[in-house]
Amino acid sequence: MNWKKWLSLSVLLTGTAVFVQPVSSQDQISALTADDLKKGQQIFTSQCALCHGIAGTGGRGPALNLARLRRASEDSALFRIIKFGIEGSEMPGFWPLSDREIWQVAGYVRSLGRTEAEKLPGDAARGRELFAAKGCAACHVVRGQGGISGPELTEIGARRSAAYLREALTDPGAAVPEGYLVVTAITRDGRQVRGVRVNEDSFSLQLRDAGNRFHSFRKSDLSEVKKEFGASTMPGYRNRLTASELDDLVAWLASLRGE
């Protein structure tokens, strides 16, 4: 089961659709002690840092070391997101945590925003020019313009940290987003089709090839399905960009927040 399905199930498991307890946020965070924040940090490090990074610097999930969180400007909203997740996103609900533990985590997340936000070394304007010059738009949509082979980047700065974006540029195989697993379907008569996996169930496989054509296979018609974990259809830019160009491109991507 993928993470989104796990999320959907976890939302169902919590019964939030029919029973949502009122959340009183008044002074909940300001009343937290140093020990509470330490407990919140422990929980965050073990259960949240995998996606949001140690100290909330971001990764697979967005950075949280910000003074204002886009979806959680109010403390009560932050509480709800931790408890119930965000429907339609990769953020699951952490319903087994007690309300007190959720406030401890929320308090720790807020404390991250009081630290100095990460300052990126690059020039976003130059990064935008590089994005066009290097042909990135051939594969990525930004604000309605661009190709479709890769994921849309209009909000990528709100979803991924600068460190993640840098890694995605230099070593794309280490940061393959969901829905972009490279597979090769080999039919029983020897035909091979390589592309990204669009969908798969126990009996069928759907993929999109480099020319963005869809292919649908019954698994009974295939002799093998090769899954290239750690591979990406995107070329690595480690040796195609100078260090300062990489900084510039990361700065521009990080500025894309759908606003």
Next chain:
Amino acid sequence: MKKIPCTVAATDSIGATANRLHKAFHLLLTVCCLLVSVSGQVPYQRLVSADSEPGNWLTYSGNYQGHRFSPLRQITPDNVAKLRVAWVYQFKSIGRQETSPVVVDDVMYVSEPPTRVTALDLRTGRPLWTWQRQQARLSRTLGFGPTNRGVAVLDDMVYVGTLDCWLVALDARTGAVRWETKVEDNGTGHSITAAPLAIDGRVIVGVAGGEAGIRGFLDAYDAKTGKLVWRCWTIPGPGEPGHETWSGESWKNGAGPTWVTGSYDPQLKLIYWGTGNPGPDWNGDVRQGDNLYTCSLLAIEAVTGKMKWHFQFTPHDVHDWDANQVPVLIDADWQGRRRKLVVTANRNAFYYVLDRETGEFLHGIPYSKQTWAKGLDAKGRPIVLPGTEPTIEGNLIWPSLQGATNWFSPSYSPVTNLFYVAVREMGSHYFKGEAEYKAGQYFTGGGERALDGDRAAGWIRALEVATGRLKWEFRLQSPPWSGVLATAGGLVFGSAPEGNFYALDALSGKPLWDFQTGGYITANPVSFLIDGRQHVAIAAGQGLFVFGLP
């Protein structure tokens, strides 16, 4: 509607030619009709002999023995590829559909969340009546979410448990409420999602609430009046055997819920019912000891409610590995002599064979990847590996919180003598957290982060009953949430989370037919006759799909 006792009597009499026999027939017919009017359309004896009328599906598991096996053999490996949709019923409530339909004399009874029961015309899927409990809409369902897995029938009543923890008896012909009984307070997290089990004059019902720190129990109610006959606590109180396995006052919130329908041996008059996790789930520090009778199989006397024996699969569980699976009762040769067995594939990844008269452990073996136990000792107690408990930082263990299997049903075929089970092969990082009991709130003490996507897998596995050895397996794209049905026709029907409903060869596991329903499947399949022709049914997404041969 067919009156089975009368039908049997008429068939027996048709060949008679003498007036004497003719008069006897009329007398018998009169007696049978009187019996029907007194006992209703599904007297207890019909439930006892459910295997003798495979055109119906009279109980949650098809028979009291928990087999989920259809003796029908019209659909076979040779013709299953021709299966087509006969009709679809669209559920009226959006939600997770886990119902296992009950079929009685051309009527199908289905349930859906929050708690709704509908009687359907078996030929067309058109509703005959529907009933909904309004209060269930706002119920507390801590740890599982709103769902309902089915009903029980006995005489002329349909019984259903509700999310707000009532037991309701409905008139089978109209859906009118005959009686309703409060089982427990929903405000403390007690709820009912399981189908009741109807036996001789009694309705047995279990409760959910393992994540709310309830004190679990199994209840029996008078089928006619709804009056409580007995309550069997799954957590022993002061002075009762097993109480010493709880430290301090921890027994008061010890959980041990009973949220999956059990099985019944009418000869031994014993009810077999699984119990769930101790509370809090993942932090065992506050409940030192084995925590009886959580994560156990209980054999309970149907008449008195007394526990005859227990077997605990996972003493002092800290991974939420409920034993809430359907126990499967099988009479088989065991090391040279015939024995009454109960077998189960437990959520903790071990398959068990027990003597169901005594509870004696006979055999146990892993049926899925597990990293928490070295094995089982001579008495079936797990030899737990050190360092496998949840931690603050997270501890990666197989199986996941949801177990190597879960509430969805296994199947036993007396034709192949194989036990079929849907397997979830998935690991989890287990976390330990704080645990403070507050009535009506989560009491869990931690959590998990499962290894998802391509790091997890699902399987349908066929195990030899006596040994638990793997006979064959069929790979699924992801861990399933649905049960299996074996048929005398030589098939095993199953489902996958991605919406596939399919048939495998019961002897080899070879896939023979599949259908994409388009909906997430979290239900058990059943089989029955419509106008003398075999059909199979499964709830998928927001629909109930019924398939038959053209």
